[in-house]
Amino acid sequence: DVKVTQSSRYLVKRTGEKVFLECVQDMDHENMFWYRQDPGLGLRLIYFSYDVKMKEKGDIPEGYSVSREKKERFSLILESASTNQTSMYLCASSLQGATTDGYTFGSGTRLTVV
Amino acid sequence: RKEVEQDPGPFNVPEGATVAFNCTYSNSASQSFFWYRQDCRKEPKLLMSVYSSGNEDGRFTAQLNRASQYISLLIRDSKLSDSATYLCVVNMYSSASKIIFGSGTRLSIRP
Numbered sequence: 001d002v003k004v005t006q007s008s009r010y011l012v013k014r015t016g017e018k019v020f021l022e023c024v025q026d027m028d029h030e031n032m033f034w035y036r037q038d039p040g041l042g043l044r045l046i047y048f049s050y051d052v053k054m055k056e057k058g059d060i061p062e063g064y065s066v067s068r069e070k071k072e073r074f075s076l077i078l079e080s081a082s083t084n085q086t087s088m089y090l091c092a093s094s095l096q097g098a099t100t101d102g103y104t105f106g107s108g109t110r111l112t113v114v
Numbered sequence: 115r116k117e118v119e120q121d122p123g124p125f126n127v128p129e130g131a132t133v134a135f136n137c138t139y140s141n142s143a144s145q146s147f148f149w150y151r152q153d154c155r156k157e158p159k160l161l162m163s164v165y166s167s168g169n170e171d172g173r174f175t176a177q178l179n180r181a182s183q184y185i186s187l188l189i190r191d192s193k194l195s196d197s198a199t200y201l202c203v204v205n206m207y208s209s210a211s212k213i214i215f216g217s218g219t220r221l222s223i224r225p
Binding site for chain 1 (some may be wrong): 118142148150155156157158159160163201203213215216217218
């Protein structure tokens with residue numbers, strides 16, 4: 001079974017803090033994604049990566065950056081957390097070119113910025 | 115207009131009933147389609163892919179109507195455990211970055 005592991009289930013951070021969300025997958029998937037999920041808005045793509053050191057902006061990259069130094073790990077960074085970044089963050093992975101297959105998601109990180 | 119639209123529900127149906135919901139998409143060139151299931155406070159999980167010819171998996175049937183640009187999910191003989199949010203997912207351009215998630219339809223099965 002593909003496993004996508006997110007480092008924290010719940011996080012509470014203060015406004016202005018730098019926040020790191022970590023995601024690791026164990027199935028050698030090329031593609032990795034960061035989404036946020038908010039009520040009524042569905043999942044929105046923040047960033048994705050299709051290879052080590054490669055990254056592409058998604059629909060809502062503002063206020064975020066990412067890092068992919070190793071194939072299995074994709075990190076989301078909130079440079080200076082703000083209250084409007086309070087959300088559920090979901091990491092996902094998939095095989096390269098496997099657009100007919102689904103994604104496998106991590107269990108999510110519920111981030112609260114106070 | 116949203117790229118992928120779903121009725122948010124909630125659909126509240128008795129156990130054993132048949133329930134169906136649709137999802138419409140805006141881009142006629144969309145390539146592939148999926149239904150995901152998401153339980154409360156959990157991550158989405160792939161329920162089934164949707165093929166042009168339609169497909170069935172046990173009590174679940176998914177269909178694609180390209181002419182009218184919608185996909186549907188039918189659940190027969192619904193169980194309490196079917197209570198969840200069902201997300202419609204559309205791949206717009208055969209690109210990993212262009213998979214669009216609907217906001218989900220909430221389904222609640224009552225005893």
